[in-house]
Amino acid sequence: MRILVFDIGGTEIKYALCDENFTLTDKKSVPTNAHEGGKRIIERVVEIAKTFDGFDRIGISTAGQVDSEKGMIVYATDSIPGYTGTQIKQLVESELGVPCAVENDVNSAALGEAHFGAAKGESNFICLTYGTGIGGAIFIDGKLFKGCGYSAGEFGHFITHANGKNCTCGGNGCYEAYASSGALVRAVIEKTGKNLNGREIFAEFDNPTIRDIIDGWIDEIVVGLKSLVYIFNPSLIVAGGGIMNEQYITDEINKRLKTQLMQSFRCIEVKKAKMGNDANLLGAAYVATKE
Ligand SMILES: [Zn+2]
Structure with a gap:
């Protein structure tokens, strides 16, 4: 064929x-x-x-x-x-x-990663893509879960902060307002006045102010992932988006999840998307x- x-x-x-x-x-x-x-x-x-x-x-x-x-x-x-x-x-x-x-x-x-990439062989996992916003997909028992309006897995807009920052969706406190790569870029502008893209931010990793911003941003990523782990109890989270090429991010997410989740939910691994x-x-x- x-x-x-x-x-x-x-x-x-x-x-x-x-x-x-x-x-x-x-x-x-x-x-x-x-x-x-x-x-x-x-x-x-x-x-x-x-x-x-x-x-x-x-x-x-x-x-x-x-x-x-x-x-x-x-x-x-x-x-x-x-x-x-x-x-x-x-x-x-x-x-x-x-x-x-x-x-x-x-x-x-997500289907590409599920069948040929980072999630090959897994049945229960979620995918998140961190870019300007955050997109996502849910696999349950090996099948993509779509929801009644073909829109399930809109992880960018689940709420991680009550009455939080305004979001492009018209709501506020959404995950992507805090944890997207766009949110990292904005945080750097706010705190340093520097307009840097993701790669440029990581190039200044040794600058303690930048390092603090990155670590705070990873905390925001982890806050959302913890809720998702408690809801779906997945074996795997596939994290995509160009920013995830920075190994430090997935290493830190894994480290923080393994210490912060309830013991019985720690059978979780976060992997970078593989298929680009x-x-x-x-x-x-x-x-x-x-x-
Ligand atoms: Zn939103």
Whole structure:
């Protein structure tokens, strides 16, 4: 079986061919040109697909809230205008005549890690991606738990501080307002006046002020993870996002969880996500095989 896979993000559409051993070849990307709107994005996906031949299925990972049974966008923010309501599966299948599966990008990445990466062989685990915000996914008994509106695992917006900082969701005290890499960047600006990105912050690790900010930020990460461990009792937490390439973070999270959790919940390990940018494409390929 050969699967043509796409990962539609706000800035880039990545695509590749995937064989039956889940090896990706011909990896390429084009700008999304999101301002042209959701319908045009899917037309371009179809145009790209028509330059390939010899594929049996299409798998699509995409930004936005996805009804994966209908293969449509239930809701997308204005970062891709007019994307809400787009019937991706129907449009792609009628143009290309092969089965098409569609899944949300966070879920796709989690499926990629679940079947080919850091969580291979695990049944009960959660995934969190730390970036500007925080995304997440939940696996129970080996299956992705989606919730009634395909949105379960929105860990960025569970509350860790009553009456806390304002959040982009309109609420306040949300986990991502304190524990995202964006929150770390903001904390550094507030306390030092320096506008540094994640890598630059860790380059100043020996500066005691910066070190204190990093340690306080890791405390915020741990506060949320402790609650999640008590709810799901997972064997594994997969932590993704570029900032997690700093080994210190996962080492510290593991150390703090193992001393702060109730004894019976300490059978938990936090691992870095392994598949990087390929996770979404591999997850999309995996869902396409189930189509
Ligand atoms: Zn929020």
